[in-house]
Amino acid sequence: MIKVALAGNPNSGKTTLFNRLTGLQQKVGNFPGVTVDRKTGSLHHGECEFRLIDLPGTYSLHPTSEDERITSSILLQPDDVDYPDLVLYVLDVRSLEQQLLMLTQILDLGLPVILTVTMIDEWAADGVGLKKERLQQLLSCPVHFVSGKTGENLDDLKNQLVQCSSDMPQPAPFYSLQQQEHFILDQVPEDLFHPGLTPYGRLLTLEHAPELKLLTGEHRELCRQIVRDHEFNTIKSQVHETMARFDQIQPLIDKVVTRSGPAQSRTDKIDRVVSHPYIGPVIFVAVMLLIFQAIFSWATYPMDGIEWIFASLSSSVQNLLPDAWYTSLITEGVLAGLGGVLVFIPQIAILFLLLSLLEEVGYMSRAVYLFDKFMSRFGMNGRSVVAMVSGGACAIPAIMSARTIANPKERLLTILVTPFIPCSARIPVYIVLVGFVVPSETYYGPFNAQGLVFMGLYVFGIAAAFGGALLLRPFVSGQTSGFLMIELPDYRPPSWSTILLSVKNKVGAFIIEAGKIIFAISIVLWFMASYGPGNSIEQATEAAATEAQEMQWEPSRTDNFIAAKKIEASYAGHLGKWIEPAISPLGFDWKIGIALLTSFAAREVFVGTMATIYSIGDTDDELSVRDRMAKEINPKTGGPRYDFATSISLLLFFALAMQCMSTVAVVKKETNSWKWPILQFAFMTGLAYLASLIAYQILSQL
Secondary structure, eight states: EEEEEOOOTTTTTHHHHHHHTTTTTTEEEETTOOOEEEEEEEEEEETTEEEEEEEESSOSSOSHHHHHHHHHHHHTTTSSSOOSSSEEEEEEEHHHHHHHHHHHHHHHOOOEEEEEEEHHHHHHHHTTTOOHHHHHHHHSSEEEEEEEETOOHHHHHHHHHHHTOOOOOOOSSOOOOOOHHHHHHTTGGGGGGGGTHHHHHHHHHHHHHOOTTTTTTTHHHHHHHHHHTTOOOHHHHHHHHHHHHHHHHHHHHHHHEESSSSSSOHHHHHHHHOOTHHHHHHHHHHHHHHHHHHHHHHHHHHHHHHHHHHHHHHHHHHSSOOOSSSHHHIIIIIHHHHHHTTTTTTHHHHHHHHHHHHHHHHHHHHHHTTTHHHTTTOOOOTTHHHHHHHTTTTTTHHHHHGGOOOHHHHHHHHHHGGSSSSOOHHHHHHHHHHHHHHTTOOEETEEHHHHHHHHHHHHHHHHHHHHHHHHGGGGGSSSSOOOOOOOOOOOOOHHHHHHHHHHHHHHHHHHHHHHHHHHHHHHHHHHHOOOOSTHHHHHHHHHHHHHHHHHHHHHHHHHHHHHHOOOOOOOOHHHHHHHHHGGGGEEEEEOHHHHHHHHTTTHHHHHHHHHHHHHHOOSSSOOHHHHHHHHOOOOOSSSSSSOOHHHHHHHHHHHHHBBBBBHHHHHHHHSOOOHHHHHHHHHHHHHHHHHHHHHHHHTTTT
């Protein structure tokens, strides 16, 4: 199998092309020893089979972030499991000078390279052309114009992969080593370098030895000592090399680029409005409002369909199977728990769809640029916006994306406050509880009031993140200033295949990860809610039946009353009663307490837990989890359990509390310490308790 690495700058269209070449034949994992995503896929063409590796986007082989270190490390270590036989370099023609830098570095490593140029059609629309044959001659490597979105010229590229896998010319080096660089390499023992490395590859190995994991500790220390003893300034060497390359790149561009269009591009015209310091934020808020409205309005019918499927499935199982414990486990435990969460897949899919669309067209980079100065006031770098925006999908990859922040203090602050950003796991809880706060029929002009409240929760989470940064800032030591360096890609039509594949992968990961947890917890909860210590269940059943008979209640009310008393006498009821004194000031009862405990494993488990608890013994299989919760009565007030004060209190708790053990684990891994995740957990959960306490005590008195 031939290994092909896809390399290129961020936003070059590399991942789009990777998806087009591999289709569904791809896997997502992590590079060995780190949390950076590794996408691999297979491609069969003719008699050749290729293994494609989507390397993290990087601007240079002189890395400044964890993602860039991965790419450099793989290309410098022929013994690495992902070291390629061939590099497919993806270049966005609209950033020609910047993206040719890394290409010339890879060519100087002696690796076979195919240059794949994307976005050529959009460049042509602005009156700019590229002489393909001349570029191919100057670079001494094959050049192909392709479209990752439409697949144009993709077959020609595949044919070139087959041809280059067997025959590839060696180009002349672009960079000639300085005398001092030759001298320092002569001081390094020959056995330290892999025999397949070029002189330039050896120089990079010496400069970046501390980051190359396949080198032994002894060899890494030897490289440090040689650099130190001979006073070799690696930074000065890298700057000289970079400038020398640009000195060659600009004349090369002048020879291959033709211009006939207007000086101002389409992107420049759009950015005059979208990136305006005053109009831009207004547009951003309007876009976010549209997203939240879409989550509520577009997903109604598929949600109703999923609820009907699970209700019908539960009824069918009850009709087919005998009245036994395993029937109850399936219908009241597994199906109720999974159905209570999977019903929210439409909203989550819509969120991922719209966020991916904004990223694909190039808008998200503008959002980062717009709020850079604002972020710096809270001790964070502009790149923190990338993590916080990503946190709207999931805190785990958002925290991992903070590796691109070079300043340690700004990176740590970003990691600590990103979980405040409302993630997709909060959506099921928000959707259920917002319905108790604002009726679905309420509108303010064209806007659904529930959508406005939903957006308000996101704004509240963002405000909490900034407030948390101010509170935690004094406890985080390190440098105090940083700067933002980010590429603003040209606006471009979206690749719907890439967007849909991204949505599929993310929703699939949500279903699998949440489903595993919910499945396990649903079984445990069913057992805890169906059985109790000694004969407590039997005693509660007899007492409830006697009371219902004395009150002469109708059969359905009697059945629900008996079910409620049975749960109260169960193991789950005893656990809930034990913690109830601590949460009753927040307006929570023991049933909510059980759901809170289980939701610390993952937030979305809350809804599944409530579905399991309220479905046990309930005779109406057609009711959704929200309908079951709406029927619950507060015995102290005689009113609904989920009144305005309790619902607001619960919303605040879920908006602020750290309820995701996976996030805690990632924070520990990223910070390499238990100190920060413990502080983060205590800070967020304590803040959630205090906010819920104040809100309930005030609202319940109104």
